[in-house]
Amino acid sequence: MTTSTEASRFWDGHHTAHRPDGEPRPNVRLVEVVSALDPGRALDLGSGAGGDALWLARRGWRVTAADISAVALAGLARRARDLGLGDRITGERHDLAATFPAGPFDLVSAHYLHTSFPLPRDQVLRQAADALAPGGRLLVVEHGSVAPWSWNQDPASCPPLRPPSLDPARWTVERADALPRRATGPGGQTADVVDHLLLVRRTR
Numbered sequence: 658m659t660t661s662t663e664a665s666r667f668w669d670g671h672h673t674a675h676r677p678d679g680e681p682r683p684n685v686r687l688v689e690v691v692s693a694l695d696p697g698r699a700l701d702l703g704s705g706a707g708g709d710a711l712w713l714a715r716r717g718w719r720v721t722a723a724d725i726s727a728v729a730l731a732g733l734a735r736r737a738r739d740l741g742l743g744d745r746i747t748g749e750r751h752d753l754a755a756t757f758p759a760g761p762f763d764l765v766s767a768h769y770l771h772t773s774f775p776l777p778r779d780q781v782l783r784q785a786a787d788a789l790a791p792g793g794r795l796l797v798v799e800h801g802s803v804a805p806w807s808w809n810q811d812p813a814s815c816p817p818l819r820p821p822s823l824d825p826a827r828w829t830v831e832r833a834d835a836l837p838r839r840a841t842g843p844g845g846q847t848a849d850v851v852d853h854l855l856l857v858r859r860t861r
Contacts, residue, residue, distance in 0.1 A: 661725075661752045661754065661755060664725055664752065665725050665726065665727070665752070668724070668725050668726035668728075668729065669726050669727060669728040669729075671726070672705070672706070672726050672728040672729040672732065673728050675706075675843075676706075676732065677706050677708075680708070680711065680736065680740075681705075681706035681707055681708035681711070681736075682708045683708045683709045683711070683712035683713075684708065684709055684768045684769075684798065685838060685852075686768070686796070686798045686836070686852055686854055687709050687712065687713075687766055687768065687796065687798075688712065690796055690854075690856060691713070691716075691764065691766075691796070692716075694763075694764065694794070696713075696716055696717035696718040696719075696763075697718065697719070697762075697763030697764065697790075697793075698718070698719050698721070698760075698761070698762045698763050698764075698790075699713050699718040699719070699720045699721070699762060699763065699764040699765070699766065700720075700721045700723065700758055700760070700762040700764070700765045700766065700785070700788065701713065701720055701721070701722045701723065701766050702723055702753065702765065702766065702767040702768075702770065702781075702785065703723070703724055703725075703753075703767065703768065703769070703770050704722035704723060704724045704729065704730070704733060704748075705724060705726075705729055706729060706732065706733070707722060707729070707732065707733030707736060707737070707746075709766060709768065710722040710733060710737075710746050711733075711736060711737065711740065711742060711746070713764075713766075714737065714742040714745035714746050715740075715742065718745070718764070719745055719747075720745060720746045720747070721747050721749055721758050721762070722746055722747065722748045722749070723748075723749050723750075723751045723753070723758050724748070724750065724751070725750065725751065725752050725753070726750075727750055730748035730749075730750055731748075733746065733748055734746070734748055753770075753776065753781045754776055754777055754781075757781070757784045757785075757788070758788070759788075760787075760788030760789065760790065761788060761789060761790035761793065762788050762789060762790060762793055763789075763790055763792070763793045763794070764793060764794055764795075764796065765785040765786075765788055765789060765793070765794075765795045765796070766796045767781075767782070767785060767795070767796070767797045767798070768796075768797075768798045769798065769799060769800060770799070771799065771800060771809070779819075779821050779822070782795070782797065782821040783821045783822070783823070785797075786821060786823055786828055786857060786859065789859040790859070791859055791860070791861050792858070792859065792860075793858070793859050794831070794856060794857065794858050794859075795855075795856070795857040795858075795859075796854075796855070796856055797818065797854070797855040797856075797857075798852050798853065798854050798855075799818050799852070799853045800850070800851075800852070800853070801817075801818075801835050801836075801850070801851035801852055801853040802850050802851040804840060804842060804848050804850050805842065805846065805848050817835075817853065818833070818853035818854075818855050820833065820855055820857065823857070826860075826861075827859060827860060827861055828857050828858065828859055828860065829857065829858050829860055830855070830856070830857055831856045831857065831858050832854060832855065832856040833854070833855050833856075834853075834854045835851055835852070835853055835854075836851065836852045836853075836854055837849060837850070837851050837852075838850060838851075838852060
């Protein structure tokens with residue numbers, strides 16, 4: 658069995674076992690950063706249950722939702738249709754270690770691309786930056802600390818977020834922050850956590 662097949666089966670099983678009750682919520686940092694942006698074409702990398710894609714579509718964005726899990730994409734498609742957003746969200750199945758959605762995009766959002774399977778993170782983030790239209794932004798958010806409910810309890814799994822190697826004549830790092838927040842886990846428990854946030858804009 659290939660690594661891609663293993664990863665696909667794992668995430669299909671995860672999304673089968675963890676179907677959200679009601680509409681999934683968008684990520685806090687996406688709402689904070691993107692609320693001030695004019696809508697355009699967005700790419701949601703690792704779209705999962707679809708909270709970010711649905712939130713973006715409601716605000717007028719046309720969203721490509723990319724995920725390795727066919728189960729997650731099918732669930733998102735059903736929710737989008739039920740909410741009257743089916744014409745604004747297109748699901749695409751990708752193993753980002755091998756394939757990447759075609760741009761250009763005005764926003765690429767990559768939240769918590771943590772996985773126990775091999776993922777060439779620098780390559781994926783460079784592809785994401787390359788997929789931006791001039792003036793477009795890449796928003797990357799990763800765990801900067803371990804929460805009590807994290808599947809990986811090793812603090813070394815949350816290293817500082819490094820910007821990908823990009824030509825400064827074409828891309829500008831607008832933000833590179835470590836941001837604290839109070840988070841709620843799947844069982845309703847709460848904890849103080851840190852998010853690493855990177856915001857890159859393509860200048861030309």
